[in-house]
Amino acid sequence: MDQIINKILGYPPVDLVEYRDYVYSIGGAKGAFTLPNILKEHYNANVVGSASSWTWPLTKGAWLDAGVSMAKVQDTHAQVDYLVNEMKTTYKDEINFENDWKLLTFFIGANNICVSCKGRYPPSYFEKELDQVLSEIEEKIPRVFVNLVSIFNISGVWNAGQTKEYCKILWEVDTSECPCLTTGHTSDRNIMGMI
Numbered sequence: 312m313d314q315i316i317n318k319i320l321g322y323p324p325v326d327l328v329e330y331r332d333y334v335y336s337i338g339g340a341k342g343a344f345t346l347p348n349i350l351k352e353h354y355n356a357n358v359v360g361s362a363s364s365w366t367w368p369l370t371k372g373a374w375l376d377a378g379v380s381m382a383k384v385q386d387t388h389a390q391v392d393y394l395v396n397e398m399k400t401t402y403k404d405e406i407n408f409e410n411d412w413k414l415l416t417f418f419i420g421a422n423n424i425c426v427s428c429k430g431r432y433p434p435s436y437f438e439k440e441l442d443q444v445l446s447e448i449e450e451k452i453p454r455v456f457v458n459l460v461s462i463f464n465i466s467g468v469w470n471a472g473q474t475k476e477y478c479k480i481l482w483e484v485d486t487s488e489c490p491c492l493t494t495g496h497t498s499d500r501n502i503m504g505m506i
Contacts, residue, residue: 329370329380331362336416336458337376339363346416359405360397375402381488383422383432384440388447395451413455415448420462425489428499466500468492 332340339347339361347361360375368380375397377390394415398406406413419441423432448457469492472478482493491499 327368328365329368330365331373331376331378332364334362334376334378336418336460337362337374337378339374346414350414357405359402372397378418381422382419384419384437384444387417387419387440387444391444391447391451398452409453411454413452414458415452415455416458416460417445417448418460418462421465421489424462424465425491428491465489465492469500 330338330340332338333343333345335345337347337360338345340363342348345361347358351358351361362374362376364373366373371379372390372393375394377393377397379386379390382390398408398413420437423437426432445457445459448455468489472482472492482488
C-alpha cells in the first residue's frame with residue numbers, strides 16, 4: 312500500500328507520474344510481469360481490481376491500489392477504508408465482499424524510516440501502528456490473505472544513488488522525500504540501516 316513500489320519497482324522513471332499498471336503487486340498492464348497478471352493467466356481469469364494505467368503522485372488510491380506516495384504506517388488506516396469502500400461500491404458487481412477471497416499486498420515503512428534520524432517514529436511506534444492496521448484489516452475485510460512485504464535497507468539507496476546523476480539531481484531538488492538520506496549526515500544514514 313506504499314507508493315515506493317510505483318517509483319522504484321515499477322516502470323522506469325521517465326517522467327513524473329506513477330506507473331501503477333506495472334507495479335508487481337497490483338499492476339495489470341498487458342504483458343507486465345505482475346501478480347494480478349500471473350493469477351489471471353494461470354489460476355483465475357476473473358481477477359479484478361488491478362491497476363490499468365498511471366496516476367499523478369499523491370493520488371489517494373486508484374482501482375484497488377490504495378497506495379499513496381509519501382504514506383507512513385499511520386496513514387494506512389485511510390487506505391484500508393478506501394479499499395473496503397471500493398470493494399463495496401465500485402466493484403460490488405464483481406466482488407462478493409463477504410465470500411470471495413482477496414489478496415492484499417502490504418508494503419509500508421520507507422517513509423517512516425526516512426525521518427527516523429530526527430527521532431520521530433521509533434521502531435516501537437511503527438510496530439504498534441502496523442499491529443493496529445493489520446488488526447483493522449482482519450476486522451474489516453473478510454477472507455483476505457495479507458502479503459506483508461518487509462522493507463529493504465533504505466540507507467543503501469544513498470550509496471547506489473551517488474553513482475547516478477539522475478538521483479543526485481532529484482535529491483538536490485527535493486530534499487523532503489527522505490531527509491535522513493538527503494540532508495542527514497552519515498550517522499543519520501547509519502541509524503536508518505539499523506531499523
